[in-house]
Amino acid sequence: MAAIEPFRVMEIQEHANRLERAGRSIIHMEIGQPNFGAPTQVLNAATEAIHNRSLGYTGALGITELRKAIAHFYSQSFGATIPWERIVITAGASGALLLALGTLINAEDEVLMADPCYPCNRHFVRLFDGVPVAIPATGQQNYQLTLYDIQQHWTPKTRGVLIASPSNPTGTVIPADELGKIITWVRGHGGFVIVDEIYQSLVYEIAPETALSLSQDIHVVNSFSKYFGMTGWRLGWMVAPEHSIRDIEKLSQNLFICPSAPAQYAALAAFNVDTLSVLEERRLELQRRRDFLLPALRALGFSLPVKPQGAFYIYAGCERFGLGASEFVRHILEEAGVAITPGLDFGVSNAEKCVRFSYTRSMHELETGVGRLSRLPILRSAPPAKP
């Protein structure tokens, strides 16, 4: 436990909430939760299930209808044929990662991942007494691991690789050909590949992809929280190789008994045509926010080596402003009422030079936040970034 750090974003949020209670106005760009909530169709499906079903325990792998709906989604959206029996419904993507790593690693096993990456990835590996090996991934390489990185860090103790695409905190997508090479090489060396696709459908200007188009012999994690707006419902899923499903079922029975029944019935409405058209509107709104925020941050002097292609995050360098990132985050929260997340939540490589902006709040709020930052002396006195 001593090795498990709190999410710094939570501390920032608490600090922001304290300031709000004291009467300050805060622009929240620290939160990884869109301001939309679950679509009406999902809410109605939940209400109907609550009044018409008994909502007892479901199977540990989830209800068959939802597993089939997800299989259909892969077929419709990606032309990928996934037998529904390989789809496991989970308590959020967190539950999926716990089940994947719980069935894949033992004490002292090493798991490779990018630095920066989602903070829990390290902690899940440590929970099972494994060793997370975070490989620095720079803006020059799109913040994603390359096959070369993996080959350089592979040891006899390495058991597998965790890839997130689009990535939190960087919003970058791994090129399909590189991912294909990684999967082939890692599987060839007896390792596992977990691909976190929880921001899969939140991509801009490019088409959504799934690693399942490249291989069936991997674990893919997904979620109803982000694209589908069901954050508080705690529902996700995983696609796993057929031979691993039995172990996953046993572990799920023990750790969770089953995923939330009301959430599962609600999620059945997530793939309706009507729901998907609402979600597409929301995606376009997120794209407009990205297209506003990215040049605005560049104009303020943040360094932005890549254009994020997905998720709802911008990972920006704050090195021009003369403060370490953690100090910088505190400074702009207190002086400008703008909450963002320091890089240290996501790793150590360059972390004190980087911060994460979320564009989960309305355009108006983003504009207000940018306006406030532009008036801060620390930003005004910094040299502008090169175009």
Place this chain on the structure above:
Amino acid sequence: MAAIEPFRVMEIQEHANRLERAGRSIIHMEIGQPNFGAPTQVLNAATEAIHNRSLGYTGALGITELRKAIAHFYSQSFGATIPWERIVITAGASGALLLALGTLINAEDEVLMADPCYPCNRHFVRLFDGVPVAIPATGQQNYQLTLYDIQQHWTPKTRGVLIASPSNPTGTVIPADELGKIITWVRGHGGFVIVDEIYQSLVYEIAPETALSLSQDIHVVNSFSKYFGMTGWRLGWMVAPEHSIRDIEKLSQNLFICPSAPAQYAALAAFNVDTLSVLEERRLELQRRRDFLLPALRALGFSLPVKPQGAFYIYAGCERFGLGASEFVRHILEEAGVAITPGLDFGVSNAEKCVRFSYTRSMHELETGVGRLSRLPILRSAPPAKP
């Protein structure tokens, strides 16, 4: 993973479901889930929350209102003053046990528990590379651990004790004076005590109790699944010592982000006077079922060394019928269409001589099941039990 067995009850259930699909009538006495569902008040609170709240992530420890409602419940029902900050809302009792053991044990730590006990207890300990030490607890000792047992099995590697009262699968309650002595001795030796009280309010002829009346320096696990009928909603809670809350919060952020938001708002209605009066009716119905089933099983020849005082289980010896318990369970499922759970789900001590009956289904079903058993040759030819 190899060490994690499936719940045999799940296999029995699958077998029973297969028989049902083939047209057989099955009486389900294997399931640990009452046939009532969540009370109307809880369902209405859920619906209201779904349409009036955004249901985003909550704090990792749960919403303050629910934590306060639970504190009030302890004060009203048990006269126990528990600061609400020490109450942690969890993804079912499973989530609570995961957080408790995840923050309390390290690799190779030993944890003492009774055999028989809830099967996941062993698996949770193993998940963190700890060593579950299951101590045979016989009917003569009410299937509960004694201080003497604990002293006999305490080693330099022992880190703590897990007690369940009322217990699954035996329905027995640990005497408060024995539990008090255990807590004092174990805490005096630097160990932890986790008390599973998920069947706390489901007791018959005796008053519900909480170990928190004996000590504040323990972990107490509870659930909205059993007494409150919210099985599929996956919601529970834990009361923990103040100094451990920060670690629990960090682990919960990482493993779960937060418990289900709709379930939390629904559970706010669980403590209403109206709801509690519905739940009291249900408790009395369960008592009627126990009072029917217990003498009926004795008359059939099962051995019943103790009268269960709580939960909705009867742990019965089937040694008179000439088959091992696992074989016996298969036999009565196939020959009489009665599903029960073999002792091996709960431990190894005497496990092949014992089976668990659940009285979660209607009186009519229980009567039908008993009638079918009474006509089975294997039971008719057995010598009757002594009164």
